[in-house]
Amino acid sequence: MNRIIGIVIVVVVIGILGVFTWLQLQSSDAGNNANYKQYDPSTIIGGNEDNGNIPDHVKGNKDADIIIFEYADYQCSGCASVRAKVDELAKKYKDDIAIVQRSYVLSYHTNGKAASQAAEAAGFQGYWAEYGELLFKNQNEWFSSDVAERTAYFTDYFKKVAGDKGDVDKFLADAESDATAAKVNFDIAMGKNAGEEIYYTPAFFMDGVFIDWANNSEGKAKIINTEKKDFVEYMSDLINAKLSRQD
Numbered sequence: 001m002n003r004i005i006g007i008v009i010v011v012v013v014i015g016i017l018g019v020f021t022w023l024q025l026q027s028s029d030a031g032n033n034a035n036y037k038q039y040d041p042s043t044i045i046g047g048n049e050d051n052g053n054i055p056d057h058v059k060g061n062k063d064a065d066i067i068i069f070e071y072a073d074y075q076c077s078g079c080a081s082v083r084a085k086v087d088e089l090a091k092k093y094k095d096d097i098a099i100v101q102r103s104y105v106l107s108y109h110t111n112g113k114a115a116s117q118a119a120e121a122a123g124f125q126g127y128w129a130e131y132g133e134l135l136f137k138n139q140n141e142w143f144s145s146d147v148a149e150r151t152a153y154f155t156d157y158f159k160k161v162a163g164d165k166g167d168v169d170k171f172l173a174d175a176e177s178d179a180t181a182a183k184v185n186f187d188i189a190m191g192k193n194a195g196e197e198i199y200y201t202p203a204f205f206m207d208g209v210f211i212d213w214a215n216n217s218e219g220k221a222k223i224i225n226t227e228k229k230d231f232v233e234y235m236s237d238l239i240n241a242k243l244s245r246q247d
Helices: 002-037 075-095 112-124 128-137 147-165 167-176 178-192 231-246
Strands: 057-060 067-072 098-105 201-206 210-212
Touching: 002 178, 057 128, 067 075, 067 231, 075 128, 075 147, 075 231, 098 178, 112 128, 112 147, 112 167, 112 178, 128 147, 147 167, 167 178, 167 231, 201 231
Parallel strands: 067 098
Antiparallel strands: 057 098, 067 201, 201 210
16 A cells, blocks of 8 residues: 555656646746747847847848848758859849848758857857858768767868867867857747748748749749749849839
């Protein structure tokens, strides 16, 4: 009888602890959602307590009227293949546009978040853009690596971009820090709040509208034309149309 009573007590205690933990998680999630929803994902966002005090990464003119938001995953082959095209677009329009790159790690990319945090860590020492280029360029090296292997690769990439000026120990610590984790989680939250569910990367938004350039879909994406075109040509049509309306 005592044994049965003991088992019942243990079950009740476990149940209470389970409910308490669930309530804590619900409260935590609610708090995070409330924090994230106070930000407008269609604007350039500075450093704040919710993104690890790491501001948006901007190419071009941050004060431009035309802002393109790219949600990218360093482990995504499509993101790597379009990288040169994004840079070409930024160079073509210079001060007329801003291109903001945010992390959006797909759930099945097991090394994607670590890669994004490594890029942010490199950014603390002034090498975010250069480091990200190496991640994309050498994607096949670390794509399927385990934790030890990817750490070795990520460290090697940092040494390449920073040379003798880089602090490797700081880089490794920052790559595992709460700040870089917060930044990646914040970027993902902005992607989820952007108004169109993101099924693939890279995903582009302009004026708060999802640009489904890969499929040239009209539907919710509100694309100007449906003719399949090169990325730069396609995006140029959208940009030129907006610039002409400003004149």
